[in-house]
Amino acid sequence: MLRIPIAERRDWRATALEYGFHFxxxxxxxxxxxxxxxxxxxxxxEHHIEDPTxxxxxxxxxxxxxxxxxxxxxxxxxxPQRFWDLIARSWYNRDPSxxxxxxxxxxxxxxxxxxENNADTPTSLYETGFWQWLWLQQQVDxxxxxxxxxxxxxxxxxxxxxxxxxxxxxxxxxxxxxxxKDTVEDRGTVQYLQDCAEQAxxxxxxxxxxxxxxxxxxxxxxxxxxxxxxxxxxxxxEFMQREAYGEHLARCxxxxxxxxxxxxxxxxxxxxxxxxxxxxxxxxxxxYFEDDPKAATLTHYxxxxxxxxxxxxxxxxxxxxxxxxxxxxxxxxxxxxxAYHPLPRFGDNHTxxxxxxxxxxxxxxxxxxxxxxxxxxxxxxxxxxxx
Amino acid sequence: MKxxxxxxxxxxxxxxxxxxxxxxxxxxxxxxxxALSGCSSDEAYIYQTVxxxxxxxxxxxxxxxxxxxxxxxxxxxxxxxxxNRSDCEYEFGxxxxxxxxxxxxxxxxxxxxxQAGGDSDFDVDFRRPKPLTTSRNKRSxxxxxxxxARGWVYGDYYQNKVSVDKSVFKPLKGxxxxxxxxxxxxxxxxxSRGG
Numbered sequence: 256m257l258r259i260p261i262a263e264r265r266d267w268r269a270t271a272l273e274y275g276f277h278f279x280x281x282x283x284x285x286x287x288x289x290x291x292x293x294x295x296x297x298x299x300x301e302h303h304i305e306d307p308t309x310x311x312x313x314x315x316x317x318x319x320x321x322x323x324x325x326x327x328x329x330x331x332x333x334x335p336q337r338f339w340d341l342i343a344r345s346w347y348n349r350d351p352s353x354x355x356x357x358x359x360x361x362x363x364x365x366x367x368x369x370x371e372n373n374a375d376t377p378t379s380l381y382e383t384g385f386w387q388w389l390w391l392q393q394q395v396d397x398x399x400x401x402x403x404x405x406x407x408x409x410x411x412x413x414x415x416x417x418x419x420x421x422x423x424x425x426x427x428x429x430x431x432x433x434x435x436k437d438t439v440e441d442r443g444t445v446q447y448l449q450d451c452a453e454q455a456x457x458x459x460x461x462x463x464x465x466x467x468x469x470x471x472x473x474x475x476x477x478x479x480x481x482x483x484x485x486x487x488x489x490x491x492x493e494f495m496q497r498e499a500y501g502e503h504l505a506r507c508x509x510x511x512x513x514x515x516x517x518x519x520x521x522x523x524x525x526x527x528x529x530x531x532x533x534x535x536x537x538x539x540x541x542x543y544f545e546d547d548p549k550a551a552t553l554t555h556y557x558x559x560x561x562x563x564x565x566x567x568x569x570x571x572x573x574x575x576x577x578x579x580x581x582x583x584x585x586x587x588x589x590x591x592x593x594a595y596h597p598l599p600r601f602g603d604n605h606t607x608x609x610x611x612x613x614x615x616x617x618x619x620x621x622x623x624x625x626x627x628x629x630x631x632x633x634x635x636x637x638x639x640x641x642x
Numbered sequence: 643m644k645x646x647x648x649x650x651x652x653x654x655x656x657x658x659x660x661x662x663x664x665x666x667x668x669x670x671x672x673x674x675x676x677a678l679s680g681c682s683s684d685e686a687y688i689y690q691t692v693x694x695x696x697x698x699x700x701x702x703x704x705x706x707x708x709x710x711x712x713x714x715x716x717x718x719x720x721x722x723x724x725x726n727r728s729d730c731e732y733e734f735g736x737x738x739x740x741x742x743x744x745x746x747x748x749x750x751x752x753x754x755x756x757q758a759g760g761d762s763d764f765d766v767d768f769r770r771p772k773p774l775t776t777s778r779n780k781r782s783x784x785x786x787x788x789x790x791a792r793g794w795v796y797g798d799y800y801q802n803k804v805s806v807d808k809s810v811f812k813p814l815k816g817x818x819x820x821x822x823x824x825x826x827x828x829x830x831x832x833x834s835r836g837g
Contacts, residue, residue, distance in 0.1 A: 275656030300644065385654060388646060405644050412646035426759060435830050454653060465827035470818035480820050490830065500825030619645070641644060 256363025257294045258601040261400070264289065264393060276386055278440040281633070287382060288635040289390060292400075293606070293622045295363070295641050300407045300620075303367055304359065307538045308610040308617040311357055311369050314536070316615075318528045319346055319519045331544065332524045333561050333588040338496050341505050342515050350514035351421055352614055353448075353487070354380070354414065356621075359538075359608040362599035366537040367608065369529070370596075371559070374520035375513050376489050378440060379636060381447040383611060383621040384410030387638040404640040408619035410611055411451065417613045418455030425485050425510065429458045431477060434489040436463050441489050448487060464490045473506040487512040491521065493562050523559045523591045542593040555595040560585040566629045571595060581629045598628060607634070685757040686806050687766055688774065688788055688797070695755070698802075705768040713753035717773035720791035721747040735778025748775045752788065754796065754804070756811050770811045 264270070267289060271279050279287035295304075322328045323343040334342065356377035361367035388408055394400040432449050434441035449459045462477040469475060474482040486509050488495070495501055496518070504515070519525065526542035533539060543550040545558065555573045560583075563569065567583025573595070598605040604624040611618045625634040689695035695706035723745040724730035730739035730746035739746045752774045755766040773791065776799050777784045786799040790810070797804035 273656070274654055297644075384646075385649065388649060389651075391645070408645040410646070411649055435827055450654065454650065463827075464830070465824055467826050468820045468823035469825060470820050472818040474818065476818075476820055480818075482818075490826065494829040495826055498826050498828055503825075 256296075256299060256361070256599075258291050258604075258606075259294055260291045261289070261394070264390070264397075267390075270389070270393075271386075274385070274389070275446065276381065276443070278443050281440065284633055284635075286633075286636055287386065288624070288637050292637060293639040295407070295639060297405075297641055299363055300641055303361060303363075304608065304610055304620060305407065305617045307359075307367050308357060308612060309615070311372075311538055312355070312612055312615055312617075314529055314533050315372055315374070315520055315525060317532060318525055319516055321532065322519050322528065323347075323516070328528070332519060332522050333493075334518055334522075335496055335501075337502070338504070338515070338518070342518055345514045346516040350510070350516065351424060351512075352514055352517065353417060353421070353512045354611065354613050354618075355513075355517075355520070356609045356611050359610055360596050360598050361608045367610075368540050368596045369526075369538055370540075370593075370607075371523065372520050372525055373609075375517045376491050376521070376564075377609075377611075378444045378489070379609060379621050379623070380410070380444050380611075382636050383408065383609070383619060384414065385447065387621070387636075390638045391640060400640060401642055404642050406619075406638075406640055410613065410619040413613035413616060413618045414448070414451040415455045418452045418457055421512075422455060422457050428485045429460055430485045430487060430512075431460050431462055431483045432487045432489075433462050433464045433467065436465055445487070445489050452487075464488065467500070469500060469503060473503050473508075475500070475503070475507050475509050483509050485510045485512075491562075491564070492518040493522070523561050523563065526559075526593055527591050540594045540596050542591055545590040545592055550592045553592055553594050556592045557595055558590050558592050560590055561588040569629050571628060579628055598625075684806055684808050684811070686754050686772075686796070686804050686810075687757070688752050688754045688802050688804060690752040695753075699764060699766060702764055702768065705764065709755060709768040709771040710753055713771035713773040714750055716771075717750040717775075717791070718742050718747070720773070721750070721775070722791065722793075723747055732779065733777060733782055734775065734784075735782070738775075738778055748777075751775045754788070754790075754806075754810075756806075767811075772811060 322332060323346045329339050354377065355372065355374040357372045358370040359367040360370055388406065388411065391400065391404065391406050395402050395404060430452055432445045434445045445461065449461065452459045460477065462483070466478050467475050467483065468480070470480065470482070476482055488511060492515055495504065527544050527547070529539055530542045541553060558570045558572055560568045563583065563585035566581050568585040569581050570577050571579040598607055603626060605628050607623045609621040609623065611620065620639065622637045622639050623634040624637060687698065689698065692706045692710045695709070696703040699706060725745065727739055727746050730748060734748040739748055750773045754772040754774055755768060756770060758764055758767040774788045774796065776786060776788055779785060784795060788796045788799060790796065796806055
């Protein structure tokens with residue numbers, strides 16, 4: 256695993272415009288960064304990332320299977336009681352999922368360590384599945400990257416295939432896609448999924464989450480008052496369950512992507528449960544609920560809210576002192592602690608691997624860098640190759 | 643190869659810019675849907691009685707009965723109404739009208755079922771029956787024609803298989819009322835959502 260500087264494509268901004276990549280610069284800071292790339296060996300990719308990703312995912316599903324039938328654990332996961340049945344039913348039906356991303360700390364040598372699972376609303380999909388693919392294609396064509404170079408990135412192909420499978424379960428149905436207003440990044444992610452769905456032959460339409468309505472038959476509707484029968488929502492289940500329309504989820508007859516059983520996976524309580532069910536697994540870090548007496552065995556740890564996004568409200572504690580902290584609005588549902596495992600450093604950068612799955616198949620990686628030890632939404636995205 | 647072997651770049655290109663592109667897309671999707679409902683047609687079967695339906699669909703007597711009843715119920719809600727029996731019979735023929743809630747409506751003379759989609763257990767879709775009537779009065783424009791509550795003509799009286807627009811099977815009345823919007827999205831305000 257190497258970080259190799261390379262000249263930017265001189266025309267990449269024009270290319271970004273051409274392909275509709277509009278969030279390469281966020282909050283005035285570069286987000287897409289092609290001044291360097293990461294190089295992995297095939298063995299690193301397959302043995303250290305791809306295989307563990309599939310295995311971690313299966314372990315996570317084991318946790319879901321355990322939690323849905325255990326009231327005490329459902330409480331522990333801070334899932335409102337009125338959704339327990341709905342979640343269990345969705346799990347027993349095996350309501351199909353589309354995708355997820357697990358975040359790994361990996362330095363090219365030791366086993367990759369699971370930091371968390373973004374199973375419900377993962378972003379950076381477009382830049383992974385399409386944009387870094389195009390970067391490699393062009394850099395190889397221009398002779399800037401070895402023409403034997405490959406990339407761990409079958410994301411777009413697998414998404415389209417997955418949509419083709421899902422289409423069979425919802426024949427002739429339109430798929431509505433939703434995200435919040437005022438976020439160009441989320442809109443870009445959803446636009447990409449619309450493109451993939453349409454390439455799979457699914458008719459799609461878009462509605463903002465805030466514009467979703469409710470009709471007199473307890474159906475969610477779009478702005479044209481048409482019922483939403485099938486909805487991809489880039490919006491967290493834990494929010495939906497706590498909002499005004501949450502009470503209609505059981506009756507609305509909308510089929511959701513991701514399915515509601517993912518509430519259990521996109522929850523940091525997953526981490527102590529994994530450690531409890533698979534103690535000392537090489538890809539896991541010790542993790543406990545904060546009020547568990549065993550939490551005291553950790554002297555250097557990361558404290559994470561049960562519900563949080565993008566590193567918010569995370570603090571790193573060493574020997575009782577907070578050494579690094581990220582602010583945010585989360586934490587009222589409680590915290591978990593996870594043994595501290597530093598992200599590998601390349602120069603000044605802390606590097607995080609996002610490992611993607613489409614349904615349960617590993618599908619590629621994204622590499623993000625941050626100047627701080629806690630990766631937040633100002634991190635930069637770098638392309639990678641396999642050589 | 644560990645990466646997508648081929649990506650259709652032409653389909654990924656969005657040269658007209660983001661907002662334009664999105665609205666252009668919506669227009670296109672909208673137009674496509676309209677075109678779909680405007681041009682494409684469904685095969686449909688017309689039955690005058692439950693037993694005629696059951697003859698055509700063996701093993702579906704129960705479904706035929708239910709479809710008939712559902713059509714009948716819809717008919718009493720949606721059929722054209724007349725103040726006088728004579729006005730109704732002028733349109734539909736002698737002994738062709740009935741009293742409903744103090745007004746006169748033509749009798750339901752048959753019901754129409756759409757051909758079912760690929761995954762159905764049956765050839766026809768029993769869940770969305772369409773009530774029909776016809777006229778026995780030679781002066782009526784729907785004399786010996788099948789017509790529905792809106793007055794569209796679907797075919798001649800002797801036909802039992804017709805080709806109709808898909809939109810025909812959408813419920814005529816009772817588009818559910820939108821009670822409100824904005825029940826989702828409040829928590830996100832001021833928080834980052836991605837992951």
